Amino acid sequence: MENVLVLEKPEAYKTNPTDYDGLWKKIIEELFEELMLFFAPDLHKEIDFSMDFDALQQEVHQEIIQIKGGKAIADKIFKVFLKNGKEKF
Secondary structure: OOOOOOOOOOHHHHHOOOOHHHHHHHHHHHOHHHHHHHHOHHHHHHEOOOOOOEEOOHHHHHHHHHHHOOOOOOOOOEEEEEOOOOEEO
16 A cells, blocks of 8 residues: 655635635525525515515615614515515515
8 A cells, every 4th residue: 555645735725715605695595485485484475476586785784774673783684575565674
């Protein structure tokens, strides 16, 4: 059996860190309906998925949080239309 020497360069790992947060947010946007069906089936029944939903940008989050009186931190906020015609965040 032959010995093999592998030379690692740990500094290479630091140059391009993976953006796991950005990837997760993209998954949430791409699979929003399916995620709602799995995690919030009661809410899924109320949302009109024939209407487009909006994944709001980070800058809009703080404004909505202040208006709605929610918790101070939000990772992702969606604007959806319910089957009764109301717009909800």
